Amino acid sequence: MTTHAPQAAQSVTLPASLDEAVAALTAMPAAVPVAGGTDLMAAVNAGLLRPAALVGLGRINEIRGWQYQDGHALLGAGLTHARMGRPDFAALIPALAAAARAAGPPQIRNAGTLGGNIASAAPTGDALPVLAALEAVLVIVGPAGSREIPVSYLLAGREMLRPGELIGFVRVPLLHAPQVFLKATGRTGPGRAVASVGLVLDPARRGVRCAIGAVAPMPLRPLEAEQWVASLIDWEGERHLAPEALEAFGEYVAAACVPDQGEPVAPGVLHLRRTVAVLARRALGRALSS
Secondary structure, three states, X not given: OOOOOOOOOOEEEOOOOHHHHHXXXXXXXXXXXXXXXXXXXXXXHOOOOOOOXXXXXXXXXXXXXXXXXXXXXXXXXXXXXXXXXXXXHHOOOHHHHHHHHOOOOHHHHHHOEHHHHHHHXXXXXXXXXXXXXXXXXXXXEEOOEEXXXXXXXXXXXXXXXXXXXXXXXXXXXXXXXXXXXXXXXXXXXXXXXXXXXXXXXXXXXXXXXXXXXXXXXXXXXXXXXXXXXXXXXXXXXXXXXXXXXXXXXXXXXHHHHOOOOOOOOOHHHHHHHHHHHHHHHHHHHHHHHO
């Protein structure tokens, strides 16, 4: 960290296509891609980042919308939170639309993008647990062409963007089934999540997929809790669970995602665990009643 005022970038390039953006990043290895800039410019203003050059992605129309592809939605990385929050998008991917609407005040939602939320990988990124629960796949474009990686690989650091690469698209399955996003914030009102949950039902595979955000550097999937509760659901019937089962699911998720960290358990850990349990229980209850 530095106390000196940040220096302005030496150059700014504004490509009109993904190919031009890749070429610019390849020609300037020290350049940083920027779309909405809600995270990057905050780091610059705080003196934490001094990019030698910027490659602006705001003029690339091909990543600002979405299209259908083999039962999936191919989402452009340049989609803003505001655009994803609209009713037509919400009809396709309700949980991602809900996360987009919760992403902050209007100026943040109007500028911040889906790709930026993923690339910055901030633990409190609202879209991240939803993408993890949906098992979304990233389409990475670079000098060698395009490649695909699960979003969880990038968030966990198992795969990194290579020189000249950037996130072009996000492929999300269209499940046509209930899905929910919920988050808890601090006492000051809407803002960064203390904990969040993305939960989707997958009737075709008779599965429940749940991801918890903000409690760790990356979204956490409580796989055993998912499998356990999926085995209790009557997938051919009303998909109803007793309150006791919902309560047990919440506790199962919380124990998996917020470990004790020794004895005695700190009050902050207990509070966070209760918060996660409530979010998971409510999310599953809403999904099953939809």
